Amino acid sequence: MNPLDSVTGTIISGFVLAVVLAYIAAQVAGA
Amino acid sequence: MEALLPYERWLHFLAGITWIGLLYYFNLIQGQALAAAAADKEGPGGAAITKYVAPRALAYFRWAALVTWLSGAAYLGKNFTGAFTLGIGQHSSYLTNIGFGAWLGTIMLFNVWVLIWPNQKKILGFVQATDEEKAKGKRIAFLASRTNTMLSIPLLMFMGGASHGLPFFAG
Numbered sequence: 001m002n003p004l005d006s007v008t009g010t011i012i013s014g015f016v017l018a019v020v021l022a023y024i025a026a027q028v029a030g031a
Numbered sequence: 032m033e034a035l036l037p038y039e040r041w042l043h044f045l046a047g048i049t050w051i052g053l054l055y056y057f058n059l060i061q062g063q064a065l066a067a068a069a070a071d072k073e074g075p076g077g078a079a080i081t082k083y084v085a086p087r088a089l090a091y092f093r094w095a096a097l098v099t100w101l102s103g104a105a106y107l108g109k110n111f112t113g114a115f116t117l118g119i120g121q122h123s124s125y126l127t128n129i130g131f132g133a134w135l136g137t138i139m140l141f142n143v144w145v146l147i148w149p150n151q152k153k154i155l156g157f158v159q160a161t162d163e164e165k166a167k168g169k170r171i172a173f174l175a176s177r178t179n180t181m182l183s184i185p186l187l188m189f190m191g192g193a194s195h196g197l198p199f200f201a202g
Contacts, residue, residue, distance in 0.1 A: 004177035009060060014184030019199055021185045026133050026200035028117055029124040 039106040046102055047190075049095035051183050053088055056181045061085065062173075080113065081155060089151055096143045100136060125193050130191030139179045139186070146175035 003009030067079035107114050110126060114133045118126025150168035153160035160168065174182065188197060 002174075004174055004181065005153065010058070010177050010181050011184070012081070014181040018185035018188045021131055022188065022197050022199040025117075025124075025127050025189070028119060029122075029127040031119070 033152070036106060036108075039102050042104040043099060043106055046095045046098035049091060050099050051097065051187075053092040054179055054183065056088060057092070059178055061088070067104060068102060073164065085151075086157075090154075093143050093148050097138050100140045101131065103136060128189050128197060129193040132186050133187040135182050135189065139182055142175040142179050147172045147179075150175075 014025050061084070065077040065080060068074060068080065091120035104111060107129070108128070113121055113123065113126045114130040117130040117134075118124070152158045153165050153168045154172065192198065
């Protein structure tokens, strides 16, 4: 099932992506 | 050019709120309203939404997206290249964070003009399309719209946090 089919799945995916990208950005900025 | 920055920032916020506000309207309200209207056999149906509301909302939506990107690019100015290369080698968390936001916004602009709007023109009957093309276009536009809703969450974190600090891993 695609999480984007539901509003809840979309929002949760957005927050998970935010955490992952924030981690990557912190590594890039500190490199 | 420095003197223009407050105006570019202001325009960027106004257009961005218009764009993302309408994106949330489509994803949180209109889609559900059309589904409820289709399920309500005794009700008036969703034709009025499709005919009178959706085209107007889509017009503000797609043009606001373009103005948001252009005003954002103007605001970045001499930082444009540094942002899109994520500040690598420049030891600038501002460039890295605003760069992640700029890339997310650019992907979202692409989704609006390349995936959502051309397919919405088929769905709403502005251009000729077979039923099969409409069904396929509906799925593509839906997923692109949902993708943008998802991407708007980290986008706003990066855009808002670039000058003020990010949550989670910011030292």
